Amino acid sequence: MSQRTVIPFGPQHPVLPEPIQLKLTLEDERVVEAIPHIGYVHRGIEKAAEKMDYTQNVFLVERICGICSFIHALCYCQGIEHLMATEVPDRARYLRVIWSELHRLQSHHLWLGLFADAFGFESLFMEFWRNRELLMDIFEKTAGSRVIISTCCIGGVRRDISAEHLDEILRVLDQVEARLNTTIPVMLKDAGVRARTVGVGYLSQDQAIKMGAAGPVLRGSGVAQDARMLGFAAYGELGIEPVVETAGDSYARCKVRCREAYQSIDLVRRAVRQLPEGDIVVRPKGRPMGQVICRVEQPRGELIYVLAANGSSKLERLRVRTPTFANVPPLVAMLPGCELADVPVITLSIDPCISCTER
Amino acid sequence: MIRNVLANVMHRPATRSAPATAVPIVPGYRGGVTFDHKECNFCGACATRCPANAIIVDRPGRHTEFDLFRCVQCGACAEACKRGCVQLATSYVPPVTAKPTIEYTERPVTEEQSER
Amino acid sequence: MMDLGSIPITDVVEVTPETVVQAVSALVNEGLRFETITCFDHEESYELLYTFVSGLDLRHLRLVAPHATRIPSISGVCFPAFLVENEAKELFGVDIEGIVIDYGGHLLLTEDSGPSPMQRYPRPEGTARPNAETEP
Numbered sequence: 001m002s003q004r005t006v007i008p009f010g011p012q013h014p015v016l017p018e019p020i021q022l023k024l025t026l027e028d029e030r031v032v033e034a035i036p037h038i039g040y041v042h043r044g045i046e047k048a049a050e051k052m053d054y055t056q057n058v059f060l061v062e063r064i065c066g067i068c069s070f071i072h073a074l075c076y077c078q079g080i081e082h083l084m085a086t087e088v089p090d091r092a093r094y095l096r097v098i099w100s101e102l103h104r105l106q107s108h109h110l111w112l113g114l115f116a117d118a119f120g121f122e123s124l125f126m127e128f129w130r131n132r133e134l135l136m137d138i139f140e141k142t143a144g145s146r147v148i149i150s151t152c153c154i155g156g157v158r159r160d161i162s163a164e165h166l167d168e169i170l171r172v173l174d175q176v177e178a179r180l181n182t183t184i185p186v187m188l189k190d191a192g193v194r195a196r197t198v199g200v201g202y203l204s205q206d207q208a209i210k211m212g213a214a215g216p217v218l219r220g221s222g223v224a225q226d227a228r229m230l231g232f233a234a235y236g237e238l239g240i241e242p243v244v245e246t247a248g249d250s251y252a253r254c255k256v257r258c259r260e261a262y263q264s265i266d267l268v269r270r271a272v273r274q275l276p277e278g279d280i281v282v283r284p285k286g287r288p289m290g291q292v293i294c295r296v297e298q299p300r301g302e303l304i305y306v307l308a309a310n311g312s313s314k315l316e317r318l319r320v321r322t323p324t325f326a327n328v329p330p331l332v333a334m335l336p337g338c339e340l341a342d343v344p345v346i347t348l349s350i351d352p353c354i355s356c357t358e359r
Numbered sequence: 360m361i362r363n364v365l366a367n368v369m370h371r372p373a374t375r376s377a378p379a380t381a382v383p384i385v386p387g388y389r390g391g392v393t394f395d396h397k398e399c400n401f402c403g404a405c406a407t408r409c410p411a412n413a414i415i416v417d418r419p420g421r422h423t424e425f426d427l428f429r430c431v432q433c434g435a436c437a438e439a440c441k442r443g444c445v446q447l448a449t450s451y452v453p454p455v456t457a458k459p460t461i462e463y464t465e466r467p468v469t470e471e472q473s474e475r
Numbered sequence: 476m477m478d479l480g481s482i483p484i485t486d487v488v489e490v491t492p493e494t495v496v497q498a499v500s501a502l503v504n505e506g507l508r509f510e511t512i513t514c515f516d517h518e519e520s521y522e523l524l525y526t527f528v529s530g531l532d533l534r535h536l537r538l539v540a541p542h543a544t545r546i547p548s549i550s551g552v553c554f555p556a557f558l559v560e561n562e563a564k565e566l567f568g569v570d571i572e573g574i575v576i577d578y579g580g581h582l583l584l585t586e587d588s589g590p591s592p593m594q595r596y597p598r599p600e601g602t603a604r605p606n607a608e609t610e611p
Contacts (some may be wrong), residue, residue, distance in 0.1 A: 035576060036558075039583040046566075047593055056410035059433045082481035127363065130373055144389035144447075150433050158434075159387075186360055212509040212555035230531055232480025293526070293533065294481035306484075306513045306524070321511035329555035358583060 002027045007340070011040050015118050015344040018354035022331075022347070026340060034335040036328050038358050045359040049318040054080060054288055057315065058153060064320065065356040066147045067107045068298045070099050072320075073152035075296040078232060079307040080154050083288035091278040092156035093234040097271045098169070099143070099151060100233065100296075101264040105176070106135040107299035108261045111351050112187060115254060118348045119196040124186055131179045134172050141165060156281030166272050173265050180265075184258045188251075197251040201334045201346035204248055211330040214323040215301020216260070217350050220253035222246040227297035238270055250349035257351075260299075287311050298323055300351045322356035382450070389432045390448035394425060396463050398442040405436035405445055421465035428458050479531065484524070487535040492546045495525070498536055500552040502527050507534065512559045514567045516595045521569060525549070542598050543570065550575040558582070566593040 005026045011019030019040035025033040045064055049057050062073040074096055081088060088096075113128035136146045142161050143149035151158050161169070187193060203213065208221035218225060219242055226242035228235045243259045245252035288309035295304050301323025308317040327350040334346055375382065392413075401423070403416040413429035414436060416422075430452075437445045490498045503509070507527040515522040523546070525536040540546065548571050550557040561582045563569045568591035584592070 037578075037582075039581070039585075042583040044592065052410060056408070056435075059410040059431065059435065063431070078481045082483075123360070123364075133373075140385050140388065142387075144385075144387050144434075145432070148431075150389070158438075182363060209506060209508045210503065210554070212553075225528075225530065227480075227531075230479040232478050236478060291484050292481050293484055296480060302510075304510060304526070306511075306526075308515065317513070317515055319511070319513040325558065326510070326555065328558060333554075 004032070009343055009347075011037075013344075015114075015348065016352070017114055018352065020347075020352060020354045020357075022335070022343070024335070024340070024343065029339050029341075031335050031338050031340065031343065034332050036332060038328075038354065040358070041355050042358040046318055046320060049315060051314065053313050054309070054315050055154060057318065059150065061318075061320070062148055062150060062152070064322070064359055065353055067110060067353060068103060068300065068303075068356070069148045070103045070152060071296055071298045071303065073150075074100060074233065075294050075303055075305045076307075076318075077152050077154050078296070079292045079294040079305050080288050080309075081284065082292045082294065083290050083307065083309055084154075084284040084286055086155055086282060086284040088156050089279045089282060090234075090276045091160075092280045094271050094275045095157045095161060095280065096152060097234045097238065098161070098268055098275075099149065099157075101267045101271070102135055102138060102169075103149075104299045105261055105264040105268075106132055106139075108257045108264070109135065111257060111299070111348075112183075112254075112261075115345075115348050116187065116193075118344045119193065121190075121193065124183065127179075127183050131176060131183065134176055138169055138172055141168070153281065155284050156279070158281070160280050166275070170269065170272060173268060177262070177265050180258075180261060184261075188255060188258060194251065196342075196345055197249065197254060197349070198247075199249050199251075200342050201250045201338065201349055202248050203330055203334050205246075207333055208248070208330065211333050212326050213301075213330040214326040215298070215351070216253050216256040217301065217327050217330055219244050220256045221248040225302075227295045227302040230295060232294075232296060234271060237274070238267060240267075250345055253349045257299075287313060288315070298356075300324055300353055300356070301326060320359055322353070322359070324350070324353045324357045327352070328357065384449045386449070388447075388449050389434055390450045391427065391432065391452035392425070392430050392436060393446050393448050394423070394461070394463065395444050395446070396423070396465065397444070399423070399444045399465075400442065401465075402441075404439040404441070408435040408439040410435060423463045425461040426458075427452060427455075427461060482533070484535060486533065487524075487537045490525075490536045490538050492538065492540055492544055495536065495538055496547050496549055496552060499525065499549040499556075502534065502536075503553050505529070509553050509555045512556065512563060514563045514569060514593075516567055516593065518596045521567060523563070523569070542568075545570045545572055547571070548573040548575070565591070567591055568594055568598070 007024045010021040021037040023035045024031050061076045062069040064072050109128050109132035113125040116124040140146050142165050143151045203221050205222045208218050224242045224244045228240040245255050289311045291308045293306050304321040306319035310316050401418045406414040406416040411429045411431050413426045415424040507529045510526040510528050513524040520541050523538040527534050557575045560571045560574050561578050564571050565580050
């Protein structure tokens with residue numbers, strides 16, 4: 001007769017980048033049920049946003065997550081600009097795309113490293129993180145800081161990128177692309193990696209929609225939806241094709257992110273070439289009024305902000321729905337049936353950013 | 360991977376050997392906040408804009424307080440100050456042994472000083 | 476191409492606590508993907524905005540009910556809603572019953588957090604707040 005054990009996976013676990021607890025009910029080595037427990041890094045951001053001025057909130061929301069911080073600020077600023085009927089100058093829109101895509105590239109490098117670490121491939125993990133340093137240096141030179149780059153503001157961007165920095169970005173992207181060309185084939189073709197990821201954590205297309213998945217989890221199961229297709233910032237002019245894989249397993253999600261890394265390099269190159277001249281910021285007048293729902297695409301998926309303002313200097317309500325919050329139910333659906341050793345791989349394949357989840 | 364491994368073994372170290380070599384200063388780096396109170400008129404714009412409530416300005420008392428470790432180095436105060444009193448340093452805040460609050464009170468100008 | 480990243484909240488269908496599960500079930504059967512539930516706290520009532528996405532278009536259901544109303548959970552027909560409903564129950568004190576996995580007020584908050592931190596308006600006397608922790 002098989003025995004049932006309950007194992008707490010997390011919140012402290014070498015493989016998890018951030019604390020989440022999965023209470024796994026196991027029958028011998030197979031997972032039968034998984035219940036997620038979160039709340040270890042809850043900071044009350046939504047409550048804090050109601051107490052602070054709407055201009056100070058930009059700095060608050062970009063600190064929800066360190067890996068996708070610019071894109072949080074971008075979503076918030078876009079919402080406030082909509083409420084104040086402000087049109088952002090063209091140059092600022094393209095600069096926002098450049099920084100967003102560099103963020104996405106940096107995030108996918110981080111994830112690729114962590115994913116390799118999840119099945120013990122530590123040297124590949126070090127390779128990806130060493131290559132990520134090239135991008136962090138770019139952030140330091142163009143934005144003044146490596147992680148929380150704080151360049152998005154209401155009405156545009158706070159800093160311009162000079163012509164020599166733009167040249168440097170292009171040169172560094174050539175280096176990044178060359179290094180991706182040597183490391184990504186290792187990730188995708190290595191027999192050991194394939195044995196650990198192909199067929200592991202299967203999520204069908206139907207289930208992906210029913211479970212409310214977002215981002216590469218959704219696109220890895222064959223659903224062609226990417227919030228950048230909405231045409232915010234300069235994505236409308238640059239054009240975007242969602243990167244889709246149909247296999248629905250961890251390998252497919254990994255492949256989506258690898259292809260998106262190349263897509264980001266291409267987008268930054270095109271944005272730098274098409275960067276128009278002009279102002280980088282307009283000062284909006286008045287106070288925000290009304291309700292708006294704004295969506296952007298983070299590296300992990302679709303981010304939604306619901307803003308409600310009543311004309312005062314403080315917002316009435318800021319609701320943040322992050323993609324990992326949407327990807328936890330698909331994780332709960334993917335885990336039953338897998339073996340205990342596959343749990344870290346599947347958990348990392350949804351790209352968990354628990355700071356985003358709990359705000 | 361073997362080619363990568365051999366290339367890495369032959370390559371110079373990827374990291375800087377700090378503190379033997381100094382960390383290069385990147386222009387435009389958002390480091391710690393510094394105040395130069397010569398031109399300060401205690402308008403309080405920096406305190407209003409600070410998202411971390413790290414600055415307290417007491418206008419009647421001609422007194423400012425700055426909590427160095429509440430600061431998140433966002434630069435909102437530097438943008439708000441119309442007299443250029445607030446600047447961002449080019450390196451990050453160094454570690455200290457006790458949490459510092461930098462206080463400043465404007466000394467009243469005496470009659471002899473103003474005559475001179 | 477038009478910028479559809481930020482849009483006002485349109486395409487809203489009003490629902491009541493009695494009709495919400497059926498309305499959600501219809502949207503799920505149509506193939507819409509659940510996005511989120513946004514909770515607004517008003518003086519006499521609260522408002523729950525259920526957001527679904529179809530392709531790139533958003534559709535909303537709005538439920539406005541007095542503070543002490545008991546609301547059925549939609550997690551039976553729409554599983555991903557269980558996390559958000561737990562959060563709404565915990566942070567706003569919305570009385571949602573029948574959530575598939577109920578954390579009993581301990582999803583995000585700890586014992587010493589105080590009850591329903593995101594409530595903006597006081598509740599009428601005598602209304603039992605679910606998961607109310609003892610006042611410090």
